[in-house]
Amino acid sequence: MTTTQAPSKSRQRLLDALNHRQPDRIPVDFGASPVTGIHVSCIAELRDHFGLDKHPVKVTEPFQMLGEVEDDLRDALGSDVKGVPGRKVMFGFENKNWKPWRLNGLEVLVPGDFNVTVADNGDILMHPQGDVTAPPSARMPKGFHFFDAIIRQNHFDPEHLDPADNLEEFGPMSDSAIDDIAADVKAANDGEYALFGNFGGCALGDIALVPAVNLKDPRGIRDVAEWYVSTRSRRDYIHKIYERQVEFALGNLERIHARIGDSIDIIFLCGTDFGTQSSSFCSVATFNELWFPYYKQMCDWIHGHTSWKIFKHTCGSAARFFDSMVDAGIDIVNPVQCSAVGMEPEQLKAKYGDRLTFWGGGVDTQQVLPFGTPEQVREQVLRRCEIFAPGGGFVFNTIHNIQAETPVANILAMVNALRSLE
Amino acid sequence: MTDLKKLHDAILTGNAKAAGELTKEALAEGANPADLVANYMIPAMDEVGSLFEAEEYFVPELLLAGRAMKAALEYLRPLLAASGAKPSGKVVIGTVKGDLHDIGKNLVAAMLEGAGFEVTDLGTDVSPEKFVEAVKEKNANIVCLSALLTVTMPAMKTTLEALNAAGVRDRVKVMIGGAPVTDQYAREIGADSFSENASAAVATARRLVSE
Numbered sequence: 001m002t003t004t005q006a007p008s009k010s011r012q013r014l015l016d017a018l019n020h021r022q023p024d025r026i027p028v029d030f031g032a033s034p035v036t037g038i039h040v041s042c043i044a045e046l047r048d049h050f051g052l053d054k055h056p057v058k059v060t061e062p063f064q065m066l067g068e069v070e071d072d073l074r075d076a077l078g079s080d081v082k083g084v085p086g087r088k089v090m091f092g093f094e095n096k097n098w099k100p101w102r103l104n105g106l107e108v109l110v111p112g113d114f115n116v117t118v119a120d121n122g123d124i125l126m127h128p129q130g131d132v133t134a135p136p137s138a139r140m141p142k143g144f145h146f147f148d149a150i151i152r153q154n155h156f157d158p159e160h161l162d163p164a165d166n167l168e169e170f171g172p173m174s175d176s177a178i179d180d181i182a183a184d185v186k187a188a189n190d191g192e193y194a195l196f197g198n199f200g201g202c203a204l205g206d207i208a209l210v211p212a213v214n215l216k217d218p219r220g221i222r223d224v225a226e227w228y229v230s231t232r233s234r235r236d237y238i239h240k241i242y243e244r245q246v247e248f249a250l251g252n253l254e255r256i257h258a259r260i261g262d263s264i265d266i267i268f269l270c271g272t273d274f275g276t277q278s279s280s281f282c283s284v285a286t287f288n289e290l291w292f293p294y295y296k297q298m299c300d301w302i303h304g305h306t307s308w309k310i311f312k313h314t315c316g317s318a319a320r321f322f323d324s325m326v327d328a329g330i331d332i333v334n335p336v337q338c339s340a341v342g343m344e345p346e347q348l349k350a351k352y353g354d355r356l357t358f359w360g361g362g363v364d365t366q367q368v369l370p371f372g373t374p375e376q377v378r379e380q381v382l383r384r385c386e387i388f389a390p391g392g393g394f395v396f397n398t399i400h401n402i403q404a405e406t407p408v409a410n411i412l413a414m415v416n417a418l419r420s421l422e
Numbered sequence: 423m424t425d426l427k428k429l430h431d432a433i434l435t436g437n438a439k440a441a442g443e444l445t446k447e448a449l450a451e452g453a454n455p456a457d458l459v460a461n462y463m464i465p466a467m468d469e470v471g472s473l474f475e476a477e478e479y480f481v482p483e484l485l486l487a488g489r490a491m492k493a494a495l496e497y498l499r500p501l502l503a504a505s506g507a508k509p510s511g512k513v514v515i516g517t518v519k520g521d522l523h524d525i526g527k528n529l530v531a532a533m534l535e536g537a538g539f540e541v542t543d544l545g546t547d548v549s550p551e552k553f554v555e556a557v558k559e560k561n562a563n564i565v566c567l568s569a570l571l572t573v574t575m576p577a578m579k580t581t582l583e584a585l586n587a588a589g590v591r592d593r594v595k596v597m598i599g600g601a602p603v604t605d606q607y608a609r610e611i612g613a614d615s616f617s618e619n620a621s622a623a624v625a626t627a628r629r630l631v632s633e
Binding site: 139141145228277278405 | 547
């Protein structure tokens with residue numbers, strides 16, 4: 001099934017930018033993926049500000065407590081992209097049967113299987129697959145804003161590690177899951193927005209996923225530090241995991257594509273962070289040995305069979321990997337953390353502007369957006385657009401999700417700065 | 423006789439098993455614990471730090487070297503304590519209230535331990551009161567605060583206020599670090615220093631205790 005109607009302005013804008021042509025205006029994404037989203041509390045404030053229909057906001061990504069950007073807010077923010085996530089959330093239950101819940105006093109809606117307990121110290125504990133009889137897999141400190149994984153590392157014998165233990169959460173998708181994706185893509189495909197698919201299964205060693213907060217009793221290497229160590233000291237084991245993961249991913253992508261064709265424009269490949277604030281988690285040589293072949297396999301299949309553009313997220317000082325990412329076939333990098341070492345916008349645009357689309361880089365969420373003045377936000381947004389926008393290859397997004405407690409005045413300063421460029 | 427260069431190399435290459443065994447062997451042969459630490463282990467960790475700065479080592483290598491250092495220290499710690507050997511300084515370290523991230527904090531703790539500091543790791547989501555209590559109990563002279571999140575950075579300021587209120591701020595140097603943390607933020611909240619990474623934290627701690 002391929003979309004044959006003329007693309008809408010929003011979709012065309014995205015396609016122009018992704019194909020390195022100058023769009024009519026800078027395309028914008030707020031909320032189409034779990035790394036380009038907005039904390040539910042900020043969404044509630046924005047809806048109030050814009051005078052939109054008053055109702056509790058759905059928490060569509062409950063790990064980071066990101067809220068749903070509905071069409072009315074998407075239009076108010078000038079966003080051009082709609083996300084099509086898989087139905088299962090990180091905790092292993094589905095986004096359905098919504099029920100009310102209170103997050104620090106704010107009424108929100110959460111999935112029916114969002115079942116939490118409260119620890120003695122008041123922390124909120126999340127249980128995998130919504131099963132409160134299973135030990136908790138994530139914790140939200142009392143009064144704070146999102147969850148983090150509880151490390152559940154079973155004893156393992158380093159001499160007898162079985163890659164299958166780290167593959168429990170991967171495998172061929174069920175027919176019903178593929179049906180759901182097809183239905184969701186169809187429902188989202190209203191001709192207005194570009195569509196961003198995020199169906200899971202392609203992430204290689206994403207440290208947010210390694211602890212497997214969706215599994216009741218995860219086996220294999222699940223401790224974050226142990227995983228990092230393993231990328232150095234147990235490479236054969238990691239290779240075996242990635243090899244099998246890619247087999248599953250390619251099978252799933254083929255089945256998904258057979259159902260949805262080129263209805264989506266962008267596919268979320270992987271969220272593994274390679275950069276830190278001032279350096280990286282590994283050398284380029286290690287990247288080329290341990291990740292590149294698998295990314296290339298997946299990208300080759302996607303480019304060989306679909307028109308989807310491939311989106312790769314990596315925080316931090318990641319520019320050193322961009323040549324390899326381009327060679328692997330990655331089209332889009334995110335979040336373009338310009339505050340990290342070696343990520344100066346001018347250099348990135350000059351060196352990679354014709355080969356990579358920068359999806360992000362619009363404004364710093366570590367300092368300027370949460371702590372700056374509206375004027376500082378405006379200045380940075382305008383400057384970043386001036387650098388990144390010429391010739392396409394730029395989709396405006398904050399550098400990673402808009403965090404809780406970000407002043408709404410600063411978010412509006414960003415939106416108004418973008419509007420001033422139209 | 424144990425070739426002590428091998429102990430140095432075991433730590434440098436992150437071979438915890440070898441580091442432990444070589445230390446055990448050396449002690450059995452009558453090696454001086456303080457000599458092992460000062461002349462083989464700390465220089466190895468210093469080299470690890472240099473390789474990290476030069477971007478030849480990365481987080482995994484730091485973690486492995488830290489584990490090897492720990493494996494050797496398991497045998498040495500009781501002997502050093504019994505001999506009355508003084509640590510380079512006494513550090514209390516933790517991730518601040520509301521923040522559960524600990525990779526960076528653990529790396530700093532491991533590198534400081536590797537540099538001869540006595541390190542008390544309070545873990546994550548540590549309240550200001552716990553930091554105060556630990557400073558008093560351990561008689562610490564350095565406090566290291568870590569935060570990964572913009573929403574938990576303010577807890578660094580609250581912790582400094584608690585140290586002040588408890589009357590112990592003057593006897594400790596406070597170092598802060600974490601992805602969103604900056605030198606400017608350290609100055610704003612009255613911390614003594616900001617460190618960009620685990621290797622820099624060792625140099626900072628050494629400087630602060632010598633002041």
